[in-house]
Amino acid sequence: MLKNKFINHVKIIIMKLKEEIKNYIIEASLEDADKIKDDTLIFDTGLLDSMGLLFLIEFLNENYQVEVIDDELNPKNFESINSIVSFVEGKLKTQAAV
C-alpha cells in the first residue's frame, strides 16, 4: 500500500520533470527561453559551466533526492535537457523499485 503510494508519487514527479528542469536551466543561464530546446547541447552552447553543473546537481538533489556518483558524471547523462530528464527518471525509477 505504502509502496504503491510512493510509486504514484514518483510518476507525478516524472510528469513534471522536464518542465521543471527546463525552467531551472533557463533561470540559471539567464538565456532566452526560446533559445533552449530539449536537445540543445548545454555545455557546447555555454549554458552551464562547471559551477553551473554543480548548482544543477544541487537542484536535482534538493528537489528529487537524486544523488550523483562519479561514474554518472558523463555527457550521456547531462549534455541536454532530454539527457538530464532521462537520467533523473532512471534514478527515480530505481529508487521506487527498491
Added chain:
Amino acid sequence: MKTKDKKPFSKNILYIENIEEVCNEIIEKLKNDVTRKLQRKGAIVGISGGIDSSVVMALAAKAFESKRVTGIMLPEQDSSGDSEVLARDLADKFNVESFVENITGALDGFGCYQRRDEAIARVIKDFDPKVDKAKIEIKQDINQNMPAISSITVIKPNGKIESKVLPLKEYLQIVASTNFKQRSRMTMLYYHAERLHYAVIGTPNKHEVEQGFFVKYGDGGADVMPIGHLYKTQVYQLAEYLGVPQEIIDRTPTTDTYTAEQTQEDFFYQMPFETMDLIWYGWENGYSANEVGKVMGKTTEEIENNYKNFGRKKKTTEYLRMKPIF
C-alpha cells in the same frame, strides 16, 4: 598568428632555442619593472620547494644580485616536510637570505582547518581529521566534453579509501577554507615587502594564470609575475638553464595544500603538463584538432573536447583575473 607564419605542429614546438636570450630578457624586464615602474628596491619571493617559485627565485637572484632578494618559506601543518628543506637548499644555492614564517597559528585563528574539516565530515560521515588524510580530485576523463566536478577522497590509516562527489555547499566551503592558506601567505609576503620596501614577485606560470589555478588575492596577489607567460615545460627548461637543484626539477608538482598527497594533475589539470602544454598551444594558436591529434596520438574528437574544456576553464575563471569594477 597568420597561417603563413605558422610552424607545422610538433612535440618540439614549445622548445626555447635561445634560452640564454629569453632568460636575460625576463631578468632585465623584472629589474626594470621592480625598480623603475614599481619604484621598489628589491624582491620578496615566497618559496615552496616547487619548480615555479624556484625558477622565480633564481631569476630574481640574477636580477638583483642576490643581496636584494629575500626568500620566505611559509609552511603550515599540512605542508610536506620536504618542501622546507628543498626551499632552503635553493636559497643557499643562489646565496639569497631566507627564513621560515610558519602560518599554522594564523590559519588556526581564521578557523581554516576546522571549517574545512566540518565540510568534509558532512560528506564522509566517519571522517576523523586527527588521523585521516583528505584531498580533492577531479576523476572525470578530460577527453569527454563535460565540465569538471570535484570529489573528496578520504584515506583511512589502514589504507581504506572513500570518495564522493562534492555537493555544492561543501565544495565551496572546502575551497573557501583552504584559500585562507594562500591569502595568509600573501599577507605575510606583503608584510616583509613593505618592511623592506621591496616588491612581491608572483610565481604563477601561464597555465595557472589562464586556467585560473590560483587564489584571487592569494598567490594571485603579487606585483610582478615574471613567468606568467611561460608554459610549464618552458619553466622546466629555464630551471635547467638557471641551475635550480635537480631534486626540485625531479619532484612531481603537488598542491601541498591538503593532508593527503595530491598532484596538480589530479586536483585540477586532468592531464600531464607535457601533454597539456602542447594541446593548449595548439588551441591558443588555432591549430586544427586533426593536426594536433595526429602528433599527440589522440583522436580528433578527443582534442576537440580538450579544446572545449580549455575554453570553458578560461571562461569560468575570468572572475579570478578581473580587477575590481568601478
